[in-house]
Amino acid sequence: MKEELIEILELIKNKKFTEVRGKIINFNSVHIAELIENLELAEAILVFRMLPKDLAVDVFNYLNNDFQEKIISSINDKEIKYMIEQLYFDDMIDLLEEMPANIVKKILKHSNVEQRKLINQFLNYPEYSAGSLMTIEYVDLKKNMTIKEALEHIKEYGVNKQTIYTCYVIDEKRKLEGIVSLRKLILSDYNLKVEEIMKKDIAYVNTYQDQEEVAAVFKKYDLIAVPVVDKERRLTGIITVDDIVDVIDQENTEDFQKMAAMAPSEEKYLDTGVWTLAKNRLMWLVILMISATFTGNIIKRFEDVLQSVVILTAFIPMLMDTGGNAGSQSATLVIRSIALGEIKGKDVFKVIWKELRVSVIVGFSLAFLNYLRIRLVEKVPYNVSLAVCITLFFTVVLAKIVGAILPMIAKKLKLDPAIMASPLITTVVDATSLIIYFSVARVLLNI
């Protein structure tokens, strides 16, 4: 925490509240929220209540869910009513989704019929859709306004809008006709019409589009806000870039979790219960454990080979690990490239051809190095060394090709490529590499 905040913390502890009030209003909302989260509940509410109303709403948004809940439970009806009126619509929806039922009830009691209808509509958008992210506080303009009129309109109606930096030009049926940035408005001749300076070839998203696609649109066009339209291209809301930054993190976390064979979860690690964590991890571990028994069965089938040359067993971990690692490298690169839109379905042969060449280089290098090492350092007989290294080469090639293809197949089947990552590939590659190993050993060692 910043020094100045620690100073305020001291003042609060010493109950010098008038001084606190004088100082605190000069702080950033983020810092005030940080301060409040470090207080006991009674003090927290006291400090929250001494904030000017506008600032209070802003600070509220930066508090964690736990404190939001406590504050709503503690403030009076008039204060709640004010909060509801002032909160941006998307923040309110987020709040309603996070709060327990009794708090939701308390909040909804203070909304009017109109609002409640709208809230219901928003709560019904699918999770992770553009609709669930958007807000309704935007500035709309008409194309026959002059820029002077447009600026006056913004000055009059802009106060409660989430952004005024991009304004949306709509016709009488609310159909989106174009956008104009505040920048363009400010920098143009005030006598021009909005129509003359608005952009018509614009990026927009659909209410039911997935948030991952929305994020891709933001990245492609370098936007600070995107309009959301319904099937008739009527403007229904906007999404701002700060929410998209969160979406990008969320989507990445999901990929990380899936790639490590876990059910994805949005909750923060330290806030997640032990049972939930265990549940999220268990399903995939069971599936993979059972699949790994296939590998065990292969070993059983080739028991005779192992019994006649016991030292072969010692190389199984190295072969399995290297195969798994080589495969997971390719899988990770391909999964990530698909997620960033750099690889499309049609690139499958390009990818295979690339991985084939890479894997031959990598496989040969590893096999060669390993041969030298086990011959010279471990003094392993040359035919065993050869069996190990031939297997190593083919395992690496196989692992890299499988690692690259599986995510692309998943994509084709409309599954998430991220599940075709390290754990699954390890299991597939393990079994095949052991079959290669024992078959090669049989030939080379005359078993």
Added chain:
Amino acid sequence: MKEELIEILELIKNKKFTEVRGKIINFNSVHIAELIENLELAEAILVFRMLPKDLAVDVFNYLNNDFQEKIISSINDKEIKYMIEQLYFDDMIDLLEEMPANIVKKILKHSNVEQRKLINQFLNYPEYSAGSLMTIEYVDLKKNMTIKEALEHIKEYGVNKQTIYTCYVIDEKRKLEGIVSLRKLILSDYNLKVEEIMKKDIAYVNTYQDQEEVAAVFKKYDLIAVPVVDKERRLTGIITVDDIVDVIDQENTEDFQKMAAMAPSEEKYLDTGVWTLAKNRLMWLVILMISATFTGNIIKRFEDVLQSVVILTAFIPMLMDTGGNAGSQSATLVIRSIALGEIKGKDVFKVIWKELRVSVIVGFSLAFLNYLRIRLVEKVPYNVSLAVCITLFFTVVLAKIVGAILPMIAKKLKLDPAIMASPLITTVVDATSLIIYFSVARVLLNI
């Protein structure tokens, strides 16, 4: 591509260039860039040259490096000079960093002494630092200006600024005193002074701060631009949110690559050469391959156990895989939580305690399921089954604890926690789980 673009493509193929010109200027720069990238070089340059100058510069920014290089090689000196004057400073620096030496020379020839000095300064900021991301095109205000004066100032000087939505208030020594948003300016009484409405408790970053930290500041404060200051808190530049979105993707890609045991690379997969890909992957594979021989040595040391009960070998893959997967789950969660700032160094005991409980639940469930399966389905003798399942339980517990602790130790040592992921943890856990396995088997099977 959009239908309208395909139409234009047709017109170009048929050499109807006057029609092309009339239509193309209504398109979004992103779409024009897409169109140009789909053309032969000669046509591409023809189309690029028919764009109005302002649009041309904007389109240029959205072209890939390959096309940027080709276009600069083909346009004349006057056109290059115009481009240099119009490009935002951060885009120009990016360009200079990407282009080959002869192109850089061609560009620098057209810059004046002042510019060249500044360019050199910027090229010297460490890669991935705030300095390397920032731009110098921002609007600065003085605190004793009235809002009316400030708006006039913006109207006069704002055209070439990268953003006018946040303006920076500096004193005569360029020290940053506060910020004021265009929103606040537009919505306030025009007779007030800038000083009266500016925010003083603001977020800023230092020139030498890492881009990951800059991204964290954006997320914490929901910014669309952040000021960059030097050691004396003098304003040296600003960073805008569109660049930060790219940084977030970049940092995530880096983590994905490190976690899959690869040297990180920024290049797109399909654009990366086969030798580079091989090189990036080889080092870690060699390290892990050699580490895996420790596991092999353990097997050698316990050869007698394996020889007396051959079936024990068949469970090695399952034990190794499950240990690896369990460990990589924990490691991934912890690495990700550290990256998102949700877990700090001081949380290490909380994390261990959590993982201990989760791993006991998960380990017990897996061991129990596995015992049932191998006793009932595979008819494995009960003492062997017991040895396998006891090992399984301890392997899972160990893997999860190790998986959670190693990234936190890395963080403490100022290494990137992402390298302590699946591959490394698998290797560590493999060896230990085999020691447990053989030791337990010795006792239970009286070997």
